[in-house]
Amino acid sequence: MTEKAGDLLSLLDEPDAAYLDHLLYLRRLRGAIREKEAARSFVAAAAERWSRQYWDASVSAEGNALALGVKRVRTIRPAELPVLPYRAFYDASASEIRIFSAELDNVLSAQEECGRPVFSRPVLTERLIAHEVFHHLESQRGEFMDSLAASRGAAESRIWRDIGANAFANAALGSPPNQLVDLIWMMKYAPAGLSRALEELDAQTEGDAGCPVPPRRHVQAQPLENTER
Numbered sequence: 001m002t003e004k005a006g007d008l009l010s011l012l013d014e015p016d017a018a019y020l021d022h023l024l025y026l027r028r029l030r031g032a033i034r035e036k037e038a039a040r041s042f043v044a045a046a047a048e049r050w051s052r053q054y055w056d057a058s059v060s061a062e063g064n065a066l067a068l069g070v071k072r073v074r075t076i077r078p079a080e081l082p083v084l085p086y087r088a089f090y091d092a093s094a095s096e097i098r099i100f101s102a103e104l105d106n107v108l109s110a111q112e113e114c115g116r117p118v119f120s121r122p123v124l125t126e127r128l129i130a131h132e133v134f135h136h137l138e139s140q141r142g143e144f145m146d147s148l149a150a151s152r153g154a155a156e157s158r159i160w161r162d163i164g165a166n167a168f169a170n171a172a173l174g175s176p177p178n179q180l181v182d183l184i185w186m187m188k189y190a191p192a193g194l195s196r197a198l199e200e201l202d203a204q205t206e207g208d209a210g211c212p213v214p215p216r217r218h219v220q221a222q223p224l225e226n227t228e229r
């Protein structure tokens with residue numbers, strides 16, 4: 001294995017949810033890292049409270065969804081409906097969670113290529129359902145994380161809703177964090193974008209000694225095809 005690819009894979013070994021949030025989602029929002037991190041911790045803390053309030057660890061993710069008022073959890077296969085560029089989706093008008101099996105396959109085959117079976121198919125499905133349950137709760141409560149983040153002075157973006165949904169799923173289901181689903185997908189399908197993301201985040205954190213998101217200069221993205229296993 002090349003040294004650089006090995007470094008990238010190390011992101012999978014000790015995943016830090018806050019670092020991954022900045023790398024994958026918050027990097028492109030305006031504002032200083034310090035301000036974005038303050039809003040991120042605030043949103044994550046709210047999502048963790050919801051997890052304690054609503055999630056029953058003795059029941060499956062689908063069981064939780066149904067108990068919380070989701071009408072149906074449906075797996076969509078490619079022949080059934082056009083596959084959306086999502087792994088999962090919450091349709092608020094139908095109170096339905098849809099899981100797109102083709103996109104699940106893509107994540108599973110990407111992690112197979114890294115040689116790191118981070119998520120089994122059932123675990124991945126549970127995690128995606130937990131993420132969508134959070135969007136269902138946002139709808140039910142009429143409280144959306146983009147507004148919450150904006151109330152803390154952060155740039156308004158739908159990204160905050162996914163930050164909350166991942167924090168909720170991580171609090172409900174533990175390690176490894178949901179953010180790895182997107183990281184693994186990018187390692188295979190968008191290595192150039194991931195490489196750029198790492199450089200941009202490094203540039204944003206550079207020279208800021210008190211930065212709440214420590215730079216990881218050694219990490220470089222390489223297409224997985226180049227790794228020797």
Ligand SMILES: [Zn+2]
Pocket residue numbers: 131135161162165
């Ligand atoms: Zn989401």
